[in-house]
Amino acid sequence: MKLPYRSMLLFCSALLVITQVQAAKYKEVEGGVSNGGSLSGSIMFDGTPPPAKELNVDTDAEHCGKQYSENLIVGKSGGIKNAVVSVSGIASGKAWQFPANFTFDQHGCVFKPHVMLLKPKTGGEVLNSDPIGHNVHTISKGIFNVNKKMKANTEMQVKKTKLRKPGVIRVKCDLHSWMSAWWYIAESPYTALTDENGNFSIGDIPPGTYQLKIWHEKLGESEQTITIEAGSEAKKNVSLKL
Template sequence: MTKCKYILSLCFVFFLGTLPIQAAKYKALKKVKNGVTLTGQIVYDGTAPAPRMLKVDKDTDTCGSNRPSEELLVSSSGGIKNAVVSIVGIKKGKKWGIPKKFSYDQNRCRFVPHVLLVRPKSKGVVLNSDNVGHNFHTVSKGIYNINKKIKPNAKMKVKKKKIKKPGIIRVKCDLHSWMGGWWIAAETPYTELSDESGKFSISDIPPGKYKLRIWQEKLGEIVQDLVIKAGESQNLTIKIK
């Protein structure tokens, strides 16, 4: 088990650097011809481990007490929440569904939502809803790096174009070691997060041959072939561990 975890963490570091494998610029069309919907469920393969407990040992009046980590959320039926599902290789397709403007919160010393999908180059705001300060700190491979203190009940603006390109941004707070979150700057609108039961539904996919990529912060990444044929909707169950 220890060895397995070690290998996964190695994979994770590797993929953090390599996630954007689609270099061509994406073009949104007015209408997608013969668009197909792909539905599916991301499922934990086997019995999921009990959530790791986070040690909350500072500012406890605001932050609360020890609580389960959100790094791997598995439903009673095995569905994994917050897996990033993306189709790689679509150069022209549907309009962006991810808004141009985002809002991210720090509330009771946790990041809300735990995983946020953003559009590259979009603007947004990082709130601090707490009556204690946070030090908002991002880690990424040249996508959006900032290390800034946000005062109690204040906010920080993220200006347009600060998020330079698609990829994964890890978010943390240097004042509260247990705080952790993720921003995913999507390559195309064909990127979604799985819901509480691990389900996703990606619509308007132009027929073609692509890669389906699943990334989960704790389990790493898997990539598989995806063939979309006109008039044939698909439903997939993808097991990861």
């Protein structure tokens, strides 16, 4: 009895892996999406936003100065910056119009940008523009985990084969506890990062009903159902609270 059960377990595991790999593969439709709809809106903070927290600068203070948390940035209009909005479950559609390469800097003891939205298989360079050393330490569930010291004014290349799966990568510096950033690898080009007013816009969406997913480093993940009609311009504002 033992063998068939184990075989079945192995088969199911293999199937699960195959399904996950397939789900990650997005296909660009030749000629683009002809009858797509668009979705735009704002991710808003519900309530009075707390002031940016001053962080404990306990190392290299003479160079790093005062530092404030960037884990919740709310604009004057109440919009939340750096939320990732995605229309999920679209297997094929428009071409990716994401940058081919990225530049991620360590400048003034801050990672820049704080949240970086990428398509899978994007390569780029990590810079240290500071006159002091830093440490790039990435933490992810099997995407790209690196822990590398970077001396003053140096750079490190990240090959595009390293960032091949969608998901979230946290970046920290082990020398400066306050330094924090996120790399978000999108599942499809139907993904956007909100601007300083919390606005986003996603175009050429094939008509259909989807889950609209929102990720924010501090406010977590949420989702809701949206319907996109052919040739229409849908609006959606979403409020998030602490």
